Each structure stands twice: as structure tokens, then as C-alpha cells.
Amino acid sequence: xxxxFTKIENKWQEKWETEKPFAALNDSDKEKYYVLIEFPYxxxxxxxxxxxxxxTAMDVVARKRRMENYNVLYxxxxxxxxxxxxxxxxxxxxxxxxxxxxxxxxxxxxLKRLGYSFDWDRCVDTTDPxxxxxxxxxxxxxxxxDLAYKALxxxxxxxxxxxxxxxxxxxxxxCERCGSxxxxxxxSQWMLRITKYAQRLxxxxxxxxxxxxxxxxxxxxxxxxxxxxxxxxxxxxDEINVFTTxxxxxxxxxxxxISPEHALLQKWDVENLEEIQAYQLASSKKxxxxxxxxxxxxxxxxxxxxxxxxxxxxKEIPIFISDYVLATYGTGxxxxxxxxxxxxxxxxKKFGLPIIEVVSGGDVKKEAYTDCETxxxxxxxxxxxxxxxxxxxxxxxxxxxxKLGEEKINYKLRDWVFSRQRYWGEPIPIVHCDxxxxxxxxxxxxxxxxxxxxxxxxxxxxxxxxxxxxxxxxTTCPKCNGPAQRETDTMPQWAGSSWYYLRYADPxxxxxxxxxxxxxxxTPVDWYNGGMExxxxxxxxxxxxxxxxxxxxxxxxxxxxxxxxSQGMILGEDGQKMSKSRGxxxxxxxxxxxxxxxxxxxxxxxxxxxEKTAPWSxxxxxxxxxxxxxVWNLTIANLGxxxxxxxxxxxxxxxxxxxxxxxxxxTIKKVGSDIENLKFNTAIASLMSLVNDxxxxxxxxxxxxxLLMLLSPFAPHISEELWELQxxxxxxxxxxxxxxxESKTVDSNVVxxxxxxxxxxxxxxxxxxxxxxxxxxxxxxxxxxxRYIEGKEIMRKIVVKNKLINLIVK
RNA sequence: GCCGCUGUGGUGGAAUAGGUAGACACAAGGGACUUAAAAUCCCUCGGGAGCAAUCCUGUGCCGGUUCAAGUCCGGCCAGCGGUACCA
Numbered sequence: 001x002x003x004x005f006t007k008i009e010n011k012w013q014e015k016w017e018t019e020k021p022f023a024a025l026n027d028s029d030k031e032k033y034y035v036l037i038e039f040p041y042x043x044x045x046x047x048x049x050x051x052x053x054x055x056t057a058m059d060v061v062a063r064k065r066r067m068e069n070y071n072v073l074y075x076x077x078x079x080x081x082x083x084x085x086x087x088x089x090x091x092x093x094x095x096x097x098x099x100x101x102x103x104x105x106x107x108x109x110x111l112k113r114l115g116y117s118f119d120w121d122r123c124v125d126t127t128d129p130x131x132x133x134x135x136x137x138x139x140x141x142x143x144x145x146d147l148a149y150k151a152l153x154x155x156x157x158x159x160x161x162x163x164x165x166x167x168x169x170x171x172x173x174x175c176e177r178c179g180s181x182x183x184x185x186x187x188s189q190w191m192l193r194i195t196k197y198a199q200r201l202x203x204x205x206x207x208x209x210x211x212x213x214x215x216x217x218x219x220x221x222x223x224x225x226x227x228x229x230x231x232x233x234x235x236x237x238d239e240i241n242v243f244t245t246x247x248x249x250x251x252x253x254x255x256x257x258i259s260p261e262h263a264l265l266q267k268w269d270v271e272n273l274e275e276i277q278a279y280q281l282a283s284s285k286k287x288x289x290x291x292x293x294x295x296x297x298x299x300x301x302x303x304x305x306x307x308x309x310x311x312x313x314x315k316e317i318p319i320f321i322s323d324y325v326l327a328t329y330g331t332g333x334x335x336x337x338x339x340x341x342x343x344x345x346x347x348x349k350k351f352g353l354p355i356i357e358v359v360s361g362g363d364v365k366k367e368a369y370t371d372c373e374t375x376x377x378x379x380x381x382x383x384x385x386x387x388x389x390x391x392x393x394x395x396x397x398x399x400x401x402x403k404l405g406e407e408k409i410n411y412k413l414r415d416w417v418f419s420r421q422r423y424w425g426e427p428i429p430i431v432h433c434d435x436x437x438x439x440x441x442x443x444x445x446x447x448x449x450x451x452x453x454x455x456x457x458x459x460x461x462x463x464x465x466x467x468x469x470x471x472x473x474x475t476t477c478p479k480c481n482g483p484a485q486r487e488t489d490t491m492p493q494w495a496g497s498s499w500y501y502l503r504y505a506d507p508x509x510x511x512x513x514x515x516x517x518x519x520x521x522x523t524p525v526d527w528y529n530g531g532m533e534x535x536x537x538x539x540x541x542x543x544x545x546x547x548x549x550x551x552x553x554x555x556x557x558x559x560x561x562x563x564x565x566s567q568g569m570i571l572g573e574d575g576q577k578m579s580k581s582r583g584x585x586x587x588x589x590x591x592x593x594x595x596x597x598x599x600x601x602x603x604x605x606x607x608x609x610x611e612k613t614a615p616w617s618x619x620x621x622x623x624x625x626x627x628x629x630x631v632w633n634l635t636i637a638n639l640g641x642x643x644x645x646x647x648x649x650x651x652x653x654x655x656x657x658x659x660x661x662x663x664x665x666x667t668i669k670k671v672g673s674d675i676e677n678l679k680f681n682t683a684i685a686s687l688m689s690l691v692n693d694x695x696x697x698x699x700x701x702x703x704x705x706x707l708l709m710l711l712s713p714f715a716p717h718i719s720e721e722l723w724e725l726q727x728x729x730x731x732x733x734x735x736x737x738x739x740x741x742e743s744k745t746v747d748s749n750v751v752x753x754x755x756x757x758x759x760x761x762x763x764x765x766x767x768x769x770x771x772x773x774x775x776x777x778x779x780x781x782x783x784x785x786x787r788y789i790e791g792k793e794i795m796r797k798i799v800v801k802n803k804l805i806n807l808i809v810k
Numbered sequence: 811g812c813c814g815c816u817g818u819g820g821u822g823g824a825a826u827a828g829g830u831a832g833a834c835a836c837a838a839g840g841g842a843c844u845u846a847a848a849a850u851c852c853c854u855c856g857g858g859a860g861c862a863a864u865c866c867u868g869u870g871c872c873g874g875u876u877c878a879a880g881u882c883c884g885g886c887c888a889g890c891g892g893u894a895c896c897a
Contacts, residue, residue, distance in 0.1 A: 217892075606823095688835075
């Protein structure tokens with residue numbers, strides 16, 4: 001009998017399709033377990049082998065959890081709004097909804113061919129009005145709680161997409177999606193007050209099980225810094241606030257730098273206006289990226305005619321504008337302490353400004369002394385002799401007493417620009433009325449359907465294509481019934497993906513985003529796996545939305561995801577990132593056709609450390625196919641009555657063969673713990689070893705049964721087929737996950753390494769848990785060891801139980 | 811620049827808590843089977859010396875700690891990812 005993987009895989013996939021054995025139940029007595037992967041954007045290229053890595057890994061986990069008797073929810077959906085579909089629509093004049101629906105069908109078919117145990121009845125699509133109704137509903141709640149607001153802000157403007165990007169979406173000065181130049185422009189935008197949640201987004205990381213690098217990255221992104229805001233008076237009688245984390249160095253503040261965009265510059269009557277304006281113009285043309293790229297050379301212009309007054313020395317100090325001070329962080333102004341800040345030091349050197357040492361320990365003539373752990377304050381009458389820490393506290397108190405400032409916590413995190421001037425997104429359910437201002441549309445009018453249009457091109461002014469629909473725009477104000485205009489901006493793609501995991505709990509609900517019972521039962525997600533690239537955008541955004549929904553009583557957990565892990569990227573065979581332009585993209589369909597889905601699943605798990613990047617190798621795929629062939633042939637060969645146990649008796653749990661007992665127990669232990677620790681590659685390696693053992697010495701039916709159960713999460717089709725051929729009861733996937741006996745995972749004898757002076761010279765075989773004396777005797781009487789210790793004195797004997805002995809001789 | 815991660819055979823990668831480096835595979839070479847090929851099965855496989863037993867050497871580089879370092883510490887170098895000159 002040949003391993004006909006195509007036939008077998010079709011057979012089982014059809015069975016799963018009709019019998020739905022992987023459906024999650026909302027009314028189960030079992031304990032729930034919610035496994036989540038990031039839902040894909042249904043791109044025109046179809047499924048990519050890279051998708052298979054996290055999907056397969058979590059499928060393995062989901063299948064194992066079911067065998068551990070959990071009620072498992074492992075859903076799939078589509079994050080289907082977004083630019084590529086819209087750009088395709090512009091070129092081909094096809095409605096994005098049509099393209100999207102086609103692509104979702106393609107993805108679904110491809111995903112089903114991989115044999116994933118998704119509960120397909122819960123599939124969600126963010127572009128479905130029944131879905132985005134609730135995305136809009138959440139937005140209205142944000143608006144109601146004053147967490148959504150419109151503001152005129154400098155934004156990143158993509159010159160090609162004609163749309164605004166969040167700071168987070170600008171990569172290396174260009175648009176993350178289209179790669180075009182991004183310039184700065186002022187625009188009125190809908191914003192979400194994520195900053196209000198900054199502290200909670202940091203604090204609550206303590207309560208979740210995320211891989212450490214994700215936590216670190218999120219903490220750094222939110223970026224709390226503790227310092228003080230200090231009020232500096234100017235010679236014009238104005239006040240400039242600066243934020244500093246080094247209030248202790250106030251005596252060393254010898255000049256001030258404000259951002260070129262600072263509001264006071266318009267008010268002041270500066271002497272060198274032309275020079276200032278030229279600098280402002282130059283920096284406005286620079287993107288943030290270019291401003292930050294100018295690491296080496298500091299530029300700036302002194303604002304002549306106005307000086308600031310250092311509040312502690314009462315000395316006048318010059319004010320500069322420089323683009324290394326950004327308007328968007330802190331107060332847009334800094335006090336410069338060249339003695340103790342590297343950037344300020346460079347700037348001071350270039351402009352010949354005084355550098356005063358206020359913390360001793362370094363040499364400020366040579367470089368800025370920035371150490372704040374060990375220094376002692378000097379040249380600072382109020383705080384001389386204090387440590388930096390003490391000085392910070394004393395200065396802060398002094399500032400408060402003198403009403404010159406206060407302690408302040410600043411976050412790097414900024415509010416989220418939520419508007420997009422694009423068509424293919426959720427319409428923002430707000431109208432603008434001349435008398436009432438911005439007014440929410442009533443909940444009863446949700447979903448606010450995205451209207452059909454003829455032209456998907458963004459308007460020249462950069463407004464959304466919806467701005468051309470006069471009939472749609474003009475409406476009445478829900479408050480005063482007067483004339484009003486609809487908002488024409490749409491939401492970013494992040495909106496739909498910020499809460500999709502909640503919809504899976506109850507995806508067909510028309511009265512709520514999901515029923516309270518379903519949400520209470522399924523949240524939080526027990527294990528969420530996704531890409532590192534989503535750590536600071538999607539993951540942080542959805543944590544923010546979830547916290548908000550918690551605050552308004554929709555969900556009853558403050559965090560959406562109990563555990564977060566991340567997979568590494570799959571590179572092309574050339575070691576480069578897979579991309580259409582490089583021509584190194586692999587389509588899973590081709591691999592399935594040639595080797596089968598089980599081989600693909602096995603290979604993508606065996607490819608290497610799950611958390612690290614790994615290059616694809618077509619030849620290595622064959623190795624996994626070979627392994628499955630070996631499993632097939634072995635099991636078929638053992639179908640007959642060639643073992644001691646009769647077929648009837650062995651249908652029940654029989655004991656493992658004595659030759660393989662230890663190996664089977666060990667493999668059960670290893671595969672189980674490896675899956676939990678994302679070590680899928682070594683789990684498979686141990687299964688390979690077991691099969692090698694079985695080739696050396698024929699297994700009995702119980703041995704085979706264990707093998708098939710352990711293999712089934714990785715290669716479910718072949719496992720089920722062989723299970724059936726073996727006439728075992730039910731399905732492999734319905735079995736209870738095999739248990740192991742710890743005492744049977746160890747041999748009665750162990751091989752111990754014998755080192756002399758730390759070098760391996762021999763090995764000895766002794767009973768497990770032998771005493772040190774026994775091991776020493778065996779080692780010293782070993783013939784290979786004799787020549788190393790002959791005529792020498794053994795000074796020390798280091799014995800590591802069941803592992804090693806090291807003899808130190810002289 | 812800053813932050814994070816990673817450097818192990820020809821290749822992908824193994825190596826609980828510092829304890830036999832290279833598991834498991836891929837590729838390559840040799841052999842068996844075959845008219846032949848494929849498939850399958852068996853053997854070899856970090857480098858150097860040696861007929862061999864065996865010895866030396868070896869986890870990016872330089873030091874250190876230790877009886878013992880891929881693993882810990884200090885200092886470098888390279889690659890990848892993130893990035894906001896964040897005061």
C-alpha cells in the first residue's frame with residue numbers, strides 16, 4: 001500500500017468539513033482554551049509559506065489542547081480593509097469588495113488544504129458591515145468618552161497615497177505601504193487618546209506572560225521618563241516651559257533650545273527674523289527621518305533680541321532654534337546642559353557656548369559627563385555635595401516652593417492618528433453640524449455603510465474619495481435636525497484588527513459585538529502568537545482598545561492576551577526576504593501538490609528555532625517527506641499479526657514493548673514539553689529518533705499507537721489514516737494526550753564521562769544513581785584512565801551525579 | 811546614534827540549572843539491491859596528524875572567572891530587526 005497523500009488529505013479534509021470536529025462550543029462543561037494567530041490580510045498573491053509557520057505552530061497547540069480535554073477555540077478570519085485592494089481597484093476599476101471576496105475565497109481554500117483545525121463557522125471579515133458595525137460602535141464609545149477627538153496637527157503626509165500616516169507607519173522616512181516620500185503637513189485629524197492609557201499599558205505588562213523582548217519593546221515604545229517641567233521667564237516677559245529628566249543640572253543650563261515650530265517665535269519681535277525663517281523653512285522640508293539622520297553635525301540659529309532667564313541663577317541665557325528639538329515631544333523646548341548631555345555638548349562646542357560642570361566625576365572639557373549614578377553636585381549652591389538623586393529631589397521641591405516648576409512624567413507615546421483619507425476602510429460615524437459641532441450618528445443607524453463609488457482615487461486636495469459624494473455627505477444633524485456633513489475620512493486598517501478576537505467569541509451576534517456570556521467565557525485569549533513587527537502597533541493598539549472596553553464594562557479582563565509569543569520570518573532559498581520582486585516567493589499549493597500538506601506542516605515546524613528567522617530549503621522538505629514515508633511503511637508493515645499481542649486485545653491500551661518502553665516514555669515527555677516551549681523542531685527530531693528505533697527493532701501496536709498520537713498534531717492526515725488502518729478506536733485527534741511515567745524515562749544504567757584535568761578521556765557505564773565512591777572506583781580502574789593517573793597523585797575528584805567525573809591530578 | 815536580538819560543521823540546526831559540542835535532518839562520498847535509473851536499505855562525514863589505538867585543535871574575535879565555558883563576566887567585531895537626536 002502506497003502513501004497516497006493527496007487522496008488521504010482530501011479524504012480527511014472532507015470529513016472535517018462535514019463533521020466539524022474542531023468546532024468550539026459556547027456551552028461546554030470543559031475548561032476553555034483560546035488559541036489565536038494574527039488573521040491575515042488577504043493579499044492578491046494568495047497564501048504565502050510564511051503564513052504557514054505561525055498557523056501550523058498554533059494548530060499543533062490547539063490540537064494538543066483538544067487531546068488534553070479542553071474546549072478549544074482556534075479561529076480564522078480576514079483583516080480585509082487596506083490599501084492594496086484599493087490600489088488594485090483604482091487600476092482595474094473593480095470594486096474592492098469584489099476583489100476582497102475573491103481573495104478571501106482563495107485564502108480559505110488554501111488554508112483548508114493545510115488541514116488546520118480552525119472553527120470555520122466563526123470566520124470573520126473586517127469589511128463585512130455586520131462586523132464593522134461594531135468597529136464603528138466602539139469608535140462612538142471612544143467619542144462619547146472624549147477619547148476620540150479632532151485636532152489640527154502636523155502629520156506625515158504620503159505624497160503618493162495622498163493620505164496621512166501615523167508616525168508609527170512611517171518607516172525610514174517613507175510610507176510603510178507604498179514607499180513614497182513622506183512630508184510634514186498640517187491637517188485636521190481624528191485622534192484616539194491612547195496616551196491616557198500609557199501608564200496602564202506599561203504596568204499591566206507585569207501581569208501577562210509575554211516573551212520578554214515583546215515586553216521590553218512595548219515598555220520602550222510607551223517610554224515613561226520621570227523628570228520635571230521647569231518654567232523659564234524670558235526678557236519679553238513670556239514663559240517657556242521645558243521638560244527635563246535632569247533637573248539636578250539646572251545650574252549648568254547655559255542656553256535654551258526650542259523647536260523651529262515653537263509658537264512663541266511668531267509672537268516675538270526677533271532681530272534676525274529672516275535667518276530664523278530660513279531655518280524654519282529648511283526644517284519644515286525635512287522629514288523627521290532627515291532631522292534625526294543629522295547625527296553628526298548640529299545646526300541651529302540663535303534667536304536674537306530675546307533671552308531666557310535661568311530660574312536658579314537668574315542669569316540671562318541665549319535661546320536657539322534647532323531641529324534636534326522636536327515640537328511633538330515634551331514641551332518642544334529644552335534647557336541645554338552641555339556639561340552633562342552629549343548632544344548639548346556638541347551644540348555648545350559648535351556655537352562657542354559656555355560649558356559648566358555641575359556634576360563632578362568626569363572632564364567636561366573633553367566630553368559631556370552623563371553618568372547620574374555616581375556623580376556629586378558642584379557649582380550648584382543649593383545642592384552642592386549631594387548625589388544626583390538627592391539633588392533631583394531637592395531641586396524639584398525647590399521648584400514647587402518657588403512656583404517655578406513641578407515634577408512631571410512624560411511618555412514618548414503619542415496619541416494615535418486615526419483618520420485616513422481613503423476609500424477602503426470603515427466610515428467614521430460622525431457628522432459635522434455648523435451649530436452643534438461634531439455629533440455622533442445614533443447607534444440605531446449603524447452600520448454606516450461604506451457607499452459605492454465610481455472613482456477610488458483620492459481627491460487632489462487629499463480628501464477621501466468619499467468627499468466627492470455630495471448626496472451622501474449632506475445629511476441632517478441628529479441633534480438639531482439642521483444641515484450637516486458626514487465625515488469623509490475612514491478608519492485605519494488597525495481598527496478592525498484591534499478587537500477581532502472578541503468577535504470570534506460570538507461572530508453572528510447582531511445586538512452586541514459579542515454576547516456578554518460569550519465574552520466572559522472566552523476572554524482572555526490564552527495564547528496569542530504573531531509577528532514581532534506587530535509588537536508596537538497592532539499589539540499595543542489592541543491592548544488599548546481592550547482596556548477601554550474593560551472600562552466601559554464590555555469585557556471583564558483588563559488584558560486581552562494572557563500569553564504572547566512570536567515567530568521568526570521565513571526567508572527565501574536565497575536567504576532574502578520573500579518578495580514578488582525578488583521572485584523567491586513560494587506558494588504552499590505547489591509544495592502540497594508535490595509532497596502533501598503533512599510534509600509541508602512538518603517541514604515548516606522542523607525548519608529551525610520557531611522564534612528565529614529561517615531560510616527555506618526545498619531539498620530539506622524531502623527529508624520530512626521521507627520521514628512520513630518511513631512512518632507509513634513502518635505502520636503498514638506492522639499491520640499484520642507480527643507482534644505478540646493479538647489484534648483484538650491490542651485495540652485497547654496495551655503496554656509498550658519492553659525494547660521501546662523507555663524510548664516511548666521519553667518521547668511522550670519530550671514532545672509534550674517541546675510543544676509548550678515552542679521547540680517544535682526538537683519535538684519532531686525526537687519523533688524521528690523514535691521511528692529510527694522502530695526500524696531497528698519492530699514496535700508493537702501500543703508503540704505505534706503512541707507514535708501516531710504524538711504525530712497527529714503535526715501531521716494530522718497521515719496520522720488519522722494510519723490510525724484507521726490500524727483499527728484503533730475513533731480518531732487520533734480525539735484521543736487523550738498520552739501520558740508518560742517519569743520513572744520509565746530513565747535507563748537503569750547511565751554512561752558517565754570521565755575527565756582528567758577537565759579533558760574527556762573515557763566513559764564508563766554505571767548503574768543509575770551510583771554513589772560517588774562507586775563512580776570514582778569505576779573511573780580510576782578504567783584502563784584508558786590508568787595511563788593518565790599512573791604515578792600521579794589525585795588531588796581532587798569532582799563528581800556530577802549521573803553525568804561526569806573530573807579527576808584533578810598532580 | 812540609541813535599543814533589542816543573533817553569531818556553532820558544506821547546509822538547516824541540537825546541547826534543562828556551567829558538566830561528553832555537533833542530536834535530528836539536508837547535502838556530499840562509498841556500498842547493497844536493480845539490465846539501468848528512481849525509490850529503499852547500510853556505512854563515512856568539523857579541521858589537522860596517524861596504518862591504527864589515539865593525540866592535538868575547534869562554538870565570531872581578545873581577555874577573565876571556574877576543576878570544567880557554546881553557556882557566566884568585561885572589552886571588541888559582524889549581521890539582522892526596531893527607532894522618536896525623547897532632553
